Amino acid sequence: MSTNDWNPEDHVPSEVKDLLQNAEVGPYTYISAFIQVVELLKTQKRTGWLNMGIDNAESISDHMYRMSIISMSLNTANFKDNSNLSTAQKEPIDLSQCIKISLVHDIAEALVGDITPKDTTVTKQQKYERELAAIKYLGSLIDPYNSAFAKEMVNLWLDYEEQRNFESRIVKDIDKYEFLVQAVQYEKRYKGSKRLDEFFEGTRQQIKTDEVGRLADEILHQRVEFWRFINKNVN
Template identity: 30%
Template sequence: MKTEINKILQFLHVAENLKRLTRHSWLSDGRRESVAEHTWRVSIMYLLVEPYLGIKVDSTKILKMIIIHDIIEALVGDVPAFDTFNEEVKQLKIENETRAIEDIRMQLDNEVGDNFYHLWHEFEAKATNEAKVANALDKLEAQVQHNEADINTWLDIEKEMLYMMDKHVNFNEFLIQLKDAIVEEGALKLAML
């Protein structure tokens, strides 16, 4: 049992990186957002939207997937979505993240590590309803955060990305409506320029 406790503690020390690792996103108070803050709010977002999804999903699995999806960034850092428009950057990101989730699986070397590994891969594949919902909320929360940030922090590409979220939500009518409301908020912010 002591070995398992040591693995837990060692991994918690790795996961602490997510509290310190900042994303490209800015908060409304002018501070950079941490990966942990983003993950927390995606989780809250799921709890808020779950009653309206109108599809059968495993809520526990979705929450686990949301919590796990950025865990690899504790090892490899965050790559902003707009950077992955470059194919070389995108491929390097995929390789680094795949290696990181394999390292996490080996570090934990138990059922929990296997679960992290499988949940992360399921999220990335976006084939199940759970993965689609988790992915959609991940993207939508990022845009909500942009909408809350000072407009001067928006890069030109982020102004375009406001209108690129359809592919993430097209499987669910409620998420389409939520996306539309988020886009409307962002468009109003852009109109103030």
């Protein structure tokens, strides 16, 4: 199937399609359909962890939820010394926007799935086009019930994808940080029998904001201490 042939509606659960074909479909039916499609985020496991044989791997929604909690917990005062901020970006950080972006940045994956950079069957451009089609479709489901939210959700997704504001830059960094936290937790779960080195390679360097970088440095320090303990007790 080529990118042009990919249609988000082809990936909607049959029971939701049946719901939308009801003769009495109305605004509440549409929002119900959207909520049921979003459930797919709870049932789909993150591909990278599955490829590594992680048992009971996190779902897409698990990842998004913890990102939103991280966003909510940030101390905005700690961003004032960020050397990467321009004068225009030194306005107060809107954490509510960070939380919202965190909650929707991967929402298109409900229909597209979690496509990793290592997937050679889908190009980066194809991935973007599929996710854009999916987010627009999801917006169309919400629109009859709440058109303002439909537009906001699409715009929040575009903020993240196109990095249109500093809040989206922070969330991009949180995405990498949460990824590091999860990788360390999985290594600890396996008590040293599984190393996930490939997930750490270059990830810290992709984090641009100083504050999220400090958070990442702490979890990386904990990883060093964990492996030092493991190696000491094995040897």
